[in-house]
Amino acid sequence: MSEIHIERNHGLGLAAAREVARQWMQQAEQDYGMECTYAEGEVCDVAQFNRAGIDGSVEVSADTFTLNATLGFLYGSFSEQIEQRLLQSLDALLGAKAPADDDAYNDKDWL
Template structure:
């Protein structure tokens, strides 16, 4: 069971959702030092991310974003703050005009 689970519905379609997901991946790499691998599928894309103490996935469809992350011992005590930051960033991207502005 993941320590962090965030699910958001959207109306961007798969092309718009991919753009938002790629922006999220870029931001996560820069801001959090995560190593990310993005795999595009026909109806569903998956971004896997990792670094010492955190592993997870973002699943992207034409109508949903689902993020699951498992935190190591050192990060687990900060799970609420980490989840709040990720939620703010993802919501900012999804609420941006055409789903694609910089994070807050």
């Protein structure tokens, strides 16, 4: 089994962060067939998601998103690609710029 851990800081506050989390859940349900539930708390909310071969949660606070996922055997070999997709979707919803790809083949300095 593979584990994915993603943490993103933000300055949205809890109400706006909840909206971002709900948007992320809708995307996960539509795009990946995930089953999602959402529980609000006073200072932290928890979104649970699962489908065959993957399950996890997103903890939502006034200043942080923390995603933890466990991938089953069949998805384990794709963990890097899955993590990148999760990062991209979360960063897009947060309005953050994704970090530049640090692949040497994309680095123009070596030419």
